[in-house]
Amino acid sequence: DAGITQSPRHKVTETGTPVTLRCHQTENHRYMYWYRQDPGHGLRLIHYSYGVKDTDKGEVSDGYSVSRSKTEDFLLTLESATSSQTSVYFCAISELAGDTGELFFGEGSRLTVL
Amino acid sequence: GENVEQHPSTLSVQEGDSAVIKCTYSDSASNYFPWYKQELGKRPQLIIDIRSNVGEKKDQRIAVTLNKTAKHFSLHITETQPEDSAVYFCAASIGGNNRLAFGKGNQVVVIP
Numbered sequence: 001d002a003g004i005t006q007s008p009r010h011k012v013t014e015t016g017t018p019v020t021l022r023c024h025q026t027e028n029h030r031y032m033y034w035y036r037q038d039p040g041h042g043l044r045l046i047h048y049s050y051g052v053k054d055t056d057k058g059e060v061s062d063g064y065s066v067s068r069s070k071t072e073d074f075l076l077t078l079e080s081a082t083s084s085q086t087s088v089y090f091c092a093i094s095e096l097a098g099d100t101g102e103l104f105f106g107e108g109s110r111l112t113v114l
Numbered sequence: 115g116e117n118v119e120q121h122p123s124t125l126s127v128q129e130g131d132s133a134v135i136k137c138t139y140s141d142s143a144s145n146y147f148p149w150y151k152q153e154l155g156k157r158p159q160l161i162i163d164i165r166s167n168v169g170e171k172k173d174q175r176i177a178v179t180l181n182k183t184a185k186h187f188s189l190h191i192t193e194t195q196p197e198d199s200a201v202y203f204c205a206a207s208i209g210g211n212n213r214l215a216f217g218k219g220n221q222v223v224v225i226p
Contacts, residue, residue, distance in 0.1 A: 043216040050212055097213075099208060100207065
């Protein structure tokens with residue numbers, strides 16, 4: 001398996017609190033992605049990064065922000081969590097651009113917002 | 115933007131039979147089409163992919179076919195086994211945007 005870890009793996013929080021999920025890779029891959037997975041919706045892209053300090057929005061970016069200050073770490077922040085953000089969050093990395101090469105996914109982070 | 119649809123949403127097959135999942139896409143600029151498998155409680159993993167300059171690709175019991183004119187591609191699993199039970203996601207590249215659009219997934223159940 002590619003060297004990619006997510007933390008925390010499970011989190012329960014209350015509406016209105018900030019939450020940060022961390023994705024850490026040891027592969028030195030350029031591209032990193034945050035997806036959320038919900039029943040009936042498949043995998044939806046939140047934000048992605050194509051280099052240090054280079055990020056762009058995905059299809060469901062509202063309510064989320066990201067930062068990438070170094071190659072190995074990609075942080076996803078929910079500034080004020082809502083119940084609609086209860087989901088399983090997957091980080092993915094790719095050596096090539098995600099529209100041409102394999103995505104390696106982390107194990108996922110299950111977030112519950114009460 | 116790119117829209118990827120998968121059919122059927124759930125597929126049950128007898129062990130040893132074949133399974134076929136079809137995906138359609140909307141963006142004629144799409145040129146990369148991967149399939150990911152996700153077992154229960156696990157992460158998605160790439161099982162096979164195809165590029166627009168190829169019509170078919172095989173890897174042991176799985177194959178993918180692409181029809182660019184009709185904008186659809188299909189995953190074929192032959193001689194299904196219980197370990198093939200999983201959710202399968204198709205995806206299509208979004209031209210020039212470093213990312214993929216995923217379908218909603220197909221639940222495949224192999225009945226022993």
